[in-house]
Amino acid sequence: MTSATTDLRADAEALLRELAGPAARLRDDQWLAIEALVVHRRRALVVQRTGWGKSAVYFISAKLLRARGHGPTVIVSPLLALMRNQVDSAQRAGVRAATINSGNMTEWDEIHQRIADREVDVLLVSPERLNNPDFRDQVLPSLAADAGLVVVDEAHCVSDWGHDFRPDYRRIRTLIAELGDGIPVLATTATANDRVVADVSAQLGVGGTETLVLRGGLERESLSLSVVRIDEATKRAAWLGQRLSSLPGSGIIYTLTVSAARELAELLTEQGHAVAAYTGQTETAEREQLESDLLGNRVKALVATSALGMGFDKPDLGFVVHLGAPSSPISYYQQVGRAGRSTDRAEVVLLPGHEDRQIWSYFASVAFPREPVVRRVLAVLDPERPQSTQALEPLVELNRSRLEMVLKVLDVDGAVRRVRGGWIGTGQPWEYDAPRYERLEQARTAEQQAMIDYQSTSMCRMEFLRRQLDDPLLTDAPAPCGRCDTCTGATVDTSVDDDAVTRTRARLDRPGVDLAPRKQWPTGLSKLGISLSGKITDGPETGRVIGRLSDLGWGPRLRSLLDAPDGPIPDAVVDAAIRVLAAWDWEVRPASVVALESETRPQLVASLASRLAEVGRLTDLGVLHRTPGHPPVSAANSAYRVAGLVGGWTAPDLAAVEGPILLVSDVTDTGWTLTVAARELRSAGADGVLPFALASVS
Template sequence: MDASLHSDLLSSATAKLRALVRNPDAQFHDGQFEAISALVAQRRRALVVQRTGWGKSAVYFIASLLLREQGFGPTLIVSPLLALMRDQVTAAERAGVRAAAINSANVLEWREILEKLQRDEIDVLLVSPERLNNPSFREQQLPMLLDRLGLLVIDEAHCISDWGHDFRPDYRRIRDLINKLPAGLPVLATTATANSRVVEDVAEQLAGGAGEVFTLRGTLARDSLRLGVLRLPSPRMQLAWLLSHIEDFTGSGIIYTLTVSAAEDIARMLREAGHQVAAYTGRTDLEERERLEAALKNNEVKALIATSALGMGFDKPDLGFVIHIGAPSSPVAYYQQVGRAGRGSINADVLLLPGTDDAEIWEYFATSSMPDQVRATAVLEALGQADGAMSVPALESAVNLRRSPLELLLKVLAVDGAVERVAGGWMRTDLPWSYDADRYKRVAASRVHEQRLMIDYENTRGCRMEFLTASLDDPRSAACGRCDNCAGAWYNDHIPEESKDNAQNALGRAGVSIEPRKLYPSGLNRLGHTLKGKIPEDEQVSIGRALARLTDLGWGNRLRQLFADPADRPIDKTMFEACIKVLSEWNWEQRPVGVVAMPSSTRPQLVTSLAQQLAAVGRLRYLGQLEYRGKPPQNGPGGNSAFRVAAVADAFEIPEPLEALLANAPGPVMLVDDLTDSRWSLAMAGRALRIAGAPGVLPFTLGIAG
């Protein structure tokens, strides 16, 4: 570039940087202006891999403004999370960038935003990767955008790669989008968490046929972070430590957990102990998420107890600490989450408390995210035989797969070109498809390797920051001098006996509700059943109770051990006493008059002993056990609702003596089982009891799966 043009571009870009950060003396970090110049002056495709807080967003906002001044169209930013979009829009406005987002949280604003786009009144539009697969957006808005586009930005670009720790099928569509771009249109991909394999994969997809990609890769070490690992023997001791030491940490922060149940349980226990905390998970409503993010930014809470739903892009420069109860499945994922801390401060504390069941949880999430050949083939056959598009509910009734994994599988097949989302549902394309077993085998092996690295991080005696950055293939990895291995343990590991007792009491609390099924799933007619619509009230079960969810921190752990043991034995005394406590706190409208046991082909002693002892202690009549018509249902856990109902709708038979008793029952009966998953077995067994004359059915189980 000509020296004078370079000088003019640097001067203009610096002015915009100072407006963005509200600092009249601000200067670019190493590499920032080089990336801007590659996009604006050279109109290249660029990949920026830099640590959290380096200023990747400044690169694309300033480049957008400079390109707009040259007469180019708006920037399209593909961004993965609502929290990230909100922060990006706010940051853009500080720099004088007219920004807007199209996502599931602002549907009512879409028309106004699209009208502004047509009037050229928007500089930057943020969309989710899922929006690229929306038929209306893909067919109507996207072509108009591509015709006028000045810059395409792919934020959190590691999501493009199969090898990335947070791979998302919808992100792979971006490769197709890039291939449609006209020559000379600049593209920027950014991430803070990519090892060499991911960098190479993303760069290859970014290049398409446009030549070499400008790659800027900086050091990933975070001088502000003080890392540590504290091993404790049980969830009880972890909670006791939190109860004792959460206030030791400066400012406010995030406490990450691996499951929704753990986040909700820990938040409840800490709140009841007087700490200002709240749970933030995938189950949190969008409006509540926004409120909680603001509360954390304004230091109105000590911590959010969060799953990975609070992850990429959440921006609180003075976040004081990040604690993990349970380890993420790879050092790369861990680095991404701890990167939320210390972005704008000198010091921030990062502590990992590994869980005893981490490996089990890693395995569950790894297998649930991989497409299954048998189910993929079933989906393709159903779509191929359909006369037109099939909705997801219609597909559910054609293949035995629940909604979430079915939608994930459809996304994978769509990216492979085998299916297409259209108005009204999904259709099979003419492209052949084969299960890429080698690819999934390689990905699975890569994930196992990452899990082993995470265990190595927990056990290393070397510098923890050096280990993390080396895991991301940073050639400049070096000892930090601050972590617990470099400078000694900086955290207090003493746990007072009172905290241990309080934690034990909190974890010993038992009882969760079992919500009744009230609607039959659609598509049962295709499986030979006439059931449909709302379940008649006089055939419904009432709200039930369970000792715990299997994912709970307290009794959940005991139940997981129980169900992992293939041996069948009567209920043990401690667990039975906990069940009695649950029943004593169950405020039913009418006390049950008897107890009925579900039939069990795997744990008949457990179920029968539980039912009989509950009847004895409650001075209720034990009415016996339901029976199966023929063979027990073979539908295992995980199938979708239509298949689950079809398997159990006519499965239960009421023995004549029990039927005679029910015909004259003056009140509801308690229906006892060991474990419920979809709740359809309880619903259909309860329906049979209601039809036989039971005035009501109150389900009780030891565990709830999921």
């Protein structure tokens, strides 16, 4: 080692102490990465477990490069929580950091000016910003030419083989290809198996540059892994409520859906636990406060979806509980890795449910669409006139989120381009990589099976997870962790106090969820021959459902009911419907009821309407039948769906019917079926329509 290198390492050690405290020392691979970036100006991929110190590598490298006269470091970071933690870390090391993301739009112009004035050492940007036309065309070129270092954090998002692939991350390959000579690149992640490592390495090495891969072991000596099997969802929630206070410190309780997070947080709060819900729908300011509350141990737990995941740094997090299993061991390991970074022991508990597979199936249904659908997107794009996603939506059979995803992938592939005002077609040839998408689907299926196998394995659970992530330090005959339930033979007590179950069931059995009406017709209906636009003035009023299919309490029962063969409505469900109607704060009570014809459950829906008419002394108007010969509607896209629904029912003359009509259905998803059916009833003379469904999808 030369004297210059020795001095550089001493500088790096000093910066690490500023970041992590006076006792901190660089790991060998940390130094190898810093040396590769600062001295040799290389491209490197660091795959190390959570808490290893990956952020120290890029902050120290950024400071050292800046001291040597190089430009600012650009860090592409996927989550707002991660950015906030990183900015705080940077400031501890004297690094001037700024971030551009969806939560600080009012500061963008000021930050752009600070970059131009060389007052920023580190700029953190969200991947979505890389394809914003103004940022891409005005800010990014100068950064790409003058950057001292480019960092891709949570780099598994680059690869569609990763557990959290994001189309915007594909833009990074283009950014790397356009970098000036000698600008080093660092990619970091804690969760990458062999396939993801190879994919990310290849993308970093675009242009023939070799990528240095520094990959460590994934053993987590502090984690005590266990699986608790309780068949009934209500009992699982009651068990958690009974055990929560005994779990060490504060922690995170993960759920698979937003509604489950909210419902569980409400339940635990009513039981006296200091918890709060944290989801992708939580406002930015509230997220910051909730993160602060957890960091300061002012709450026992945050009940969260995967929105609280990558990069959230609380070294003394005492536990992670999953109420419902994630769809892959890789994403599971990523989430449980939040716990026990600086503690001797942290509890990790998985409470799987029968409904998990149905939720996985739903999320899998939003994968990359089939080739004819993608070709249709390309066909409707204009090469010169930009079209917004909103304008394109009525022209293709994709909902907006999937359309956005397809456009981003096509953009990176060069077939479309995002410009001011929307998207244009480039006319470049494009190939649908069917074999790759088929392999992806197979990989996802294998991951789901592995997660099911994890629940019943007799193998050491830590070894199982390490094998799934292709841990390079895992031997053929590894020593068992000695902490998990399979290693210790410990049997978790799954008993639940009867009173606790009763109270939990009473809370979760409380039926009734508001069903907000659609307020605006989809744009572009005129292109499909439908003369509807603007505000909806002849639709339904606010409706109600018994529960959501993702609810902890009513969800399993409603799914079971809807999966069963068609038949008369069970008494217990009628009782729940009556409770919902009794608590409904309507302005005018309905005087009549009509069943919306169901193709799959005609007997179920008709019998529910009939029973409600009998109990509520409502006039039974029978069934609102589909118009003969009207084609079924399967489109997920709002405009196509509305176009297919208009004229879909034959309503009787309702001019003589007084008061609102209760419109009964089985399941509502987008809300368009009930909206258009209500419009048909209003057109036939109904004074008003109050929708009521057994279940909503979300």
